Amino acid sequence: MNSYHFTPLEIESKEFRLAFRGYRKDEVRNFLQAVAGEWEALLREHRALKEKVAVLEAECKRLHELESLLKDTLLVAQSAAEEARASARREAQAILQEAETQRIRLLGQIEHLRAERNAFIAQLRSFLESFYEKIIALTTPEEQKSHAVASLQEETPRPSLQDNIQT
Numbered sequence: 001m002n003s004y005h006f007t008p009l010e011i012e013s014k015e016f017r018l019a020f021r022g023y024r025k026d027e028v029r030n031f032l033q034a035v036a037g038e039w040e041a042l043l044r045e046h047r048a049l050k051e052k053v054a055v056l057e058a059e060c061k062r063l064h065e066l067e068s069l070l071k072d073t074l075l076v077a078q079s080a081a082e083e084a085r086a087s088a089r090r091e092a093q094a095i096l097q098e099a100e101t102q103r104i105r106l107l108g109q110i111e112h113l114r115a116e117r118n119a120f121i122a123q124l125r126s127f128l129e130s131f132y133e134k135i136i137a138l139t140t141p142e143e144q145k146s147h148a149v150a151s152l153q154e155e156t157p158r159p160s161l162q163d164n165i166q167t
Contacts, residue, residue, distance in 0.1 A: 008040035
């Protein structure tokens with residue numbers, strides 16, 4: 001198939017040889033002018049469409065690049081979000097571990113303080129009982145009897161040292 005590339009001017013200025021009983025020159029000329037005009041319009045439209053295709057191809061290329069950039073950005077953002085979540089989990093785990101360690105340490109301190117308090121109460125009780133016995137030993141037998149009688153006459157029993165010390 002032959003492909004001819006004629007300009008409108010070539011069509012319009014084309015000369016044909018005359019032959020016996022040939023075509024009427026003015027009809028051929030008018031037809032060639034009409035074809036040249038149509039051809040010129042088609043060439044303008046063709047150029048405009050080529051320019052439009054070039055613009056659309058450039059826009060398509062730009063959009064593909066933008067899409068690729070957005071995909072990469074989304075992947076980076078997702079990765080950063082995952083890393084942030086993992087970091088937050090690790091930090092929360094470390095905080096919980098530290099809190100548990102402190103709780104265990106405080107419970108140990110509480111137990112130690114309770115043991116010290118109980119030891120102090122036992123020492124104080126022992127000291128007071130010893131002191132009481134020394135006071136009793138220093139009193140005369142008559143004072144001891146009057147103290148015993150006074151104790152029996154009281155309506156409420158005498159509180160013991162243990163009742164006075166609250167645990």
